Amino acid sequence: MVKTMKLGPLLFAILIAVVSVSSCSRQDEMTPAEQKRHLEVVLRSQNGDYWKTVKMGAEVAAKEFDVTLDFRAPGDEADVKGQIALMEQSISSRPDAIVLAANDYKELSQVVEDANAFGIPVITIDSEVESRKAKSFIGANNYEAGQLAGKQLIKLAGTSGQIAIVSFKQGERNTELREQGLLDEIAQYPDVRVIDKVYSLTDRELAAQMTQNIVAKYPDLDGIVALNEISSIGVADAVQQLNLQDKIKIITFDSTSEELELLQEGVIQATIIQNPFSIGYLGVKNAVEAAKGKKVPSRVDTGIRAIDLTNMFWSDNQKLLFPFIK
Amino acid sequence: MDTLRVKSIQFTITMSFILITVVVMLVVSLVLYNKFSTTAEENAFLSTQQVIEQVQLNLENYIKGMADTFEVVDAKIAKSRGIPTDKLLEQLETIASTREDIVSINLFTADGGLVTGIHTTEMRKNTRLLEQSWFRSALDNPNHLTFSLPHIQNLFKDPYKWVVSMSKGVSIMQNGRWEDAVLLVDINFKTLDDVFRTVSLGKKGYVYIIDDSAGNIVYHPQQQLIYIGLKYENVEQALKFSYGKYMDVSEGEPRLNVVRTVNNIGWKIIGVSYLDEMMTTRKEVSTFMIWLLVIVLIFILLISSFMSARISKPIKRLKKSMEMVEKGHFDTYIHVRGADEVEQLSRRFNLMVSRVRELMDQSIHEQETKRKNELEVLQSQINPHFLYNTLNSVVRMVGNGKNEEVVTTITSLSKFFRISLSKGKNIITIGEEIEHIRNYLIIQKMRYKDKFDYDIEVDNEVLEYQTLKLILQPFVENALYHGIEYMVDEGHIHISASRQEERILFQIRDNGVGMSEETLKNILSGQVKSEKGSGVGLRNVNERIQLYFGPDYGVTVESELEEGTLVKIWIPAEKVQP
Numbered sequence: 001m002v003k004t005m006k007l008g009p010l011l012f013a014i015l016i017a018v019v020s021v022s023s024c025s026r027q028d029e030m031t032p033a034e035q036k037r038h039l040e041v042v043l044r045s046q047n048g049d050y051w052k053t054v055k056m057g058a059e060v061a062a063k064e065f066d067v068t069l070d071f072r073a074p075g076d077e078a079d080v081k082g083q084i085a086l087m088e089q090s091i092s093s094r095p096d097a098i099v100l101a102a103n104d105y106k107e108l109s110q111v112v113e114d115a116n117a118f119g120i121p122v123i124t125i126d127s128e129v130e131s132r133k134a135k136s137f138i139g140a141n142n143y144e145a146g147q148l149a150g151k152q153l154i155k156l157a158g159t160s161g162q163i164a165i166v167s168f169k170q171g172e173r174n175t176e177l178r179e180q181g182l183l184d185e186i187a188q189y190p191d192v193r194v195i196d197k198v199y200s201l202t203d204r205e206l207a208a209q210m211t212q213n214i215v216a217k218y219p220d221l222d223g224i225v226a227l228n229e230i231s232s233i234g235v236a237d238a239v240q241q242l243n244l245q246d247k248i249k250i251i252t253f254d255s256t257s258e259e260l261e262l263l264q265e266g267v268i269q270a271t272i273i274q275n276p277f278s279i280g281y282l283g284v285k286n287a288v289e290a291a292k293g294k295k296v297p298s299r300v301d302t303g304i305r306a307i308d309l310t311n312m313f314w315s316d317n318q319k320l321l322f323p324f325i326k
Numbered sequence: 327m328d329t330l331r332v333k334s335i336q337f338t339i340t341m342s343f344i345l346i347t348v349v350v351m352l353v354v355s356l357v358l359y360n361k362f363s364t365t366a367e368e369n370a371f372l373s374t375q376q377v378i379e380q381v382q383l384n385l386e387n388y389i390k391g392m393a394d395t396f397e398v399v400d401a402k403i404a405k406s407r408g409i410p411t412d413k414l415l416e417q418l419e420t421i422a423s424t425r426e427d428i429v430s431i432n433l434f435t436a437d438g439g440l441v442t443g444i445h446t447t448e449m450r451k452n453t454r455l456l457e458q459s460w461f462r463s464a465l466d467n468p469n470h471l472t473f474s475l476p477h478i479q480n481l482f483k484d485p486y487k488w489v490v491s492m493s494k495g496v497s498i499m500q501n502g503r504w505e506d507a508v509l510l511v512d513i514n515f516k517t518l519d520d521v522f523r524t525v526s527l528g529k530k531g532y533v534y535i536i537d538d539s540a541g542n543i544v545y546h547p548q549q550q551l552i553y554i555g556l557k558y559e560n561v562e563q564a565l566k567f568s569y570g571k572y573m574d575v576s577e578g579e580p581r582l583n584v585v586r587t588v589n590n591i592g593w594k595i596i597g598v599s600y601l602d603e604m605m606t607t608r609k610e611v612s613t614f615m616i617w618l619l620v621i622v623l624i625f626i627l628l629i630s631s632f633m634s635a636r637i638s639k640p641i642k643r644l645k646k647s648m649e650m651v652e653k654g655h656f657d658t659y660i661h662v663r664g665a666d667e668v669e670q671l672s673r674r675f676n677l678m679v680s681r682v683r684e685l686m687d688q689s690i691h692e693q694e695t696k697r698k699n700e701l702e703v704l705q706s707q708i709n710p711h712f713l714y715n716t717l718n719s720v721v722r723m724v725g726n727g728k729n730e731e732v733v734t735t736i737t738s739l740s741k742f743f744r745i746s747l748s749k750g751k752n753i754i755t756i757g758e759e760i761e762h763i764r765n766y767l768i769i770q771k772m773r774y775k776d777k778f779d780y781d782i783e784v785d786n787e788v789l790e791y792q793t794l795k796l797i798l799q800p801f802v803e804n805a806l807y808h809g810i811e812y813m814v815d816e817g818h819i820h821i822s823a824s825r826q827e828e829r830i831l832f833q834i835r836d837n838g839v840g841m842s843e844e845t846l847k848n849i850l851s852g853q854v855k856s857e858k859g860s861g862v863g864l865r866n867v868n869e870r871i872q873l874y875f876g877p878d879y880g881v882t883v884e885s886e887l888e889e890g891t892l893v894k895i896w897i898p899a900e901k902v903q904p
Contacts, residue, residue, distance in 0.1 A: 056550075057550065060548065060550070060551065064530075257485060257486060260486065261450075261483075261486075264450055264451065264452050264453075264480060265450070265451055265452070266451060266452060275554055277550040277551075277554065278550070278551075278554040278556065281550075281551065281556065282556070302554075303554075309452055313454070313477075313478060313480060315475070315477070315542065316553060318477060318478045319549055319550070319553050320550075320553060320554075321478075322478050322486050322488065
């Protein structure tokens with residue numbers, strides 16, 4: 001009887017010990033499970049304000065959804081092989097998802113399928129890849145962007161005249177779509193003639209040189225449409241140097257501060273902007289969802305907008321055009 | 327576990343323990359939890375409020391500092407009457423150099439011409455200066471300092487910067503005339519942005535600023551997201567408050583918003599705290615409570631089953647013992663240890679059982695004695711000696727031709743035996759008992775002739791009362807054989823029966839030789855047995871009376887040598903049951 005009496009406190013002590021030990025071990029087990037998800041973001045280029053803004057958007061999303069990001073990007077947008085190598089590195093780090101802005105529509109599709117084979121979802125942003133294995137595409141509708149550029153051009157240069165197009169690279173999906181949109185838009189005006197089309201690659205000097213050549217060749221040129229950021233600046237530089245800014249209307253793409261200054265100076269008449277911040281933000285957001293195994297929309301259109309001198313300092317546009325704090 | 331049978335003490339105790347514990351724990355948990363969550367909410371509100379008030383204070387101080395700087399600039403301009411001398415420029419440079427956050431100081435004419443300024447590069451084209459809000463409001467409200475919303479300053483060939491413009495309409499001397507002018511001081515918005523960005527309200531909470539008049543967002547950490555429509559801020563509701571708090575669920579998650587208005591600048595600071603972050607503590611508490619409940623429940627279950635087993639075990643043993651007793655094992659002895667009550671109970675039970683055993687023994691003994699005594703009495707009735715004597719007398723009487731006496735004797739004898747036997751009954755009426763003794767005396771009288779005389783004195787009242795049969799005859803027999811037989815004179819036997827309150831008293835008195843005190847004592851203790859007579863003695867009668875009627879009744883004997891003997895027999899006065 002005396003023995004059983006002493007059992008009570010003993011039992012209690014054992015109980016407390018067991019419970020506390022079990023609850024501790026349970027917490028220990030939970031920590032690894034709560035480790036942050038890791039995402040790889042492979043961008044088209046290390047350079048350019050556009051990609052900085054994309055990064056900014058991605059980082060905001062990473063903070064909000066509590067994931068870690070690793071950014072990779074080749075030196076310039078023309079470097080397809082380099083980007084494929086970076087994708088392979090990304091895949092070998094076994095991330096929870098990959099966000100990719102592909103430098104080539106066709107050539108990047110193999111690595112996307114490789115990633116998919118490892119069970120890593122790939123979200124494409126800004127530019128598409130041919131593979132159907134990409135979970136989602138987030139970016140502007142480049143065809144519509146081209147159409148919008150065409151509309152601006154017609155508005156500025158009139159329904160007749162000579163037009164030149166400075167594109168990026170043959171076979172590059174985004175610019176091809178923009179070009180197509182532009183040409184389809186201009187086709188409505190038979191008096192507007194596209195007299196030349198050049199490819200500047202990612203080289204503003206080359207773009208400037210080509211512009212000078214075109215102007216020299218066609219002194220009556222009314223307008224130039226530059227289909228990406230780098231060529232835009234090259235074209236504007238050349239036109240400014242030739243002091244033809246009042247004569248030749250320039251329609252550009254994207255909104256680097258250089259472009260914006262040129263826009264205010266009146267060298268560039270209008271620029272078609274995308275929404276790189278939302279592209280970055282939504283890219284990461286959807287990648288997180290995909291990593292969690294949720295269904296993501298196969299296509300998100302982040303919108304385009306035409307900016308000219310009139311609306312560039314509108315309160316709303318300011319916030320979109322000028323990175324908030326630098 | 328058959329020990330946990332429904333309705334067993336153990337089950338009841340365990341269940342009550344658990345029930346009480348669960349109820350108490352639940353109530354306590356709920357109360358604590360509520361208290362805790364309200365406190366957590368209040369704390370969150372308080373801390374948010376404190377943070378916001380701190381931001382408000384910092385902002386107001388900052389604005390005030392900037393306004394002061396502006397006043398100094400204004401004073402210098404006024405002093406030089408707006409004429410851009412080198413001295414003025416130098417003074418403005420000095421002022422600007424004291425503050426890093428001043429981007430530029432400029433003086434414009436009402437038509438947008440630059441009079442003077444510092445930190446100034448070449449002006450850009452297409453500035454649309456006259457349309458800019460700070461310029462307009464300065465001209466519209468001269469002598470009133472206005473702060474603009476953060477905007478991009480596009481006046482000069484600097485990299486575009488986000489600034490807040492302080493502007494004021496002033497008068498300057500130009501070409502000998504006073505003219506309206508606008509004084510502009512641009513503050514780098516980064517300074518303010520840094521203030522807001524460092525504000526922390528939990529992991530997800532943040533601060534945003536709106537413009538009081540139109541609800542434009544001045545600062546928001548997720549400005550881009552709001553602009554592209556991925557985030558929504560319930561500005562309309564914030565505008566309703568100048569000082570207060572409200573809950574906002576427009577974003578799906580409940581968020582606590584605390585609003586404060588910054589004086590002089592027309593901005594509102596809104597602190598947003600996520601309720602689910604406060605709930606984390608709440609969730610921790612509830613998890614803790616649930617764990618506690620589980621632990622306590624297990625503990626209580628163990629303790630209570632242990633305790634109840636301890637309590638019910640002795641009771642069960644007691645019960646088993648009682649069942650044994652029930653089955654007739656009166657020698658059962660239990661030694662139960664347990665609660666005090668149970669121990670006492672078992673002790674009492676033991677006492678009770680032993681008492682029952684005693685009583686049973688006693689009763690068996692009494693029954694035996696009764697039977698033995700009755701047998702003795704009956705045997706005494708068919709005492710062959712008495713019968714022989716009587717029949718001898720009868721033969722003698724027949725020889726003498728005394729037929730009448732023979733008839734009397736035989737009749738008496740038959741009556742005597744009829745009453746003796748009384749169909750086996752032990753209880754008869756006093757009338758019958760008197761009839762019996764009368765017949766006996768008649769028979770003895772036949773034998774002893776003139777040796778003795780007798781009389782019987784009975785109250786009619788007592789005739790119907792009951793008595794034990796054959797209680798008089800032994801004494802009459804004694805009186806005859808021991809008292810009167812040896813007398814020289816004629817003996818006399820007096821028999822009476824009367825009611826004395828609740829008792830009946832029989833008296834048998836003789837005037838025989840009596841007894842010595844020692845003999846009397848021996849007779850009463852039953853040590854002397856008469857050799858003559860039936861041998862059924864005084865003791866037999868006394869015992870029988872006491873067995874039937876209890877120790878209050880019985881026989882007393884008084885005797886004196888040569889004087890005689892008086893026997894008193896007491897029995898209860900009770901009518902015969904019909």
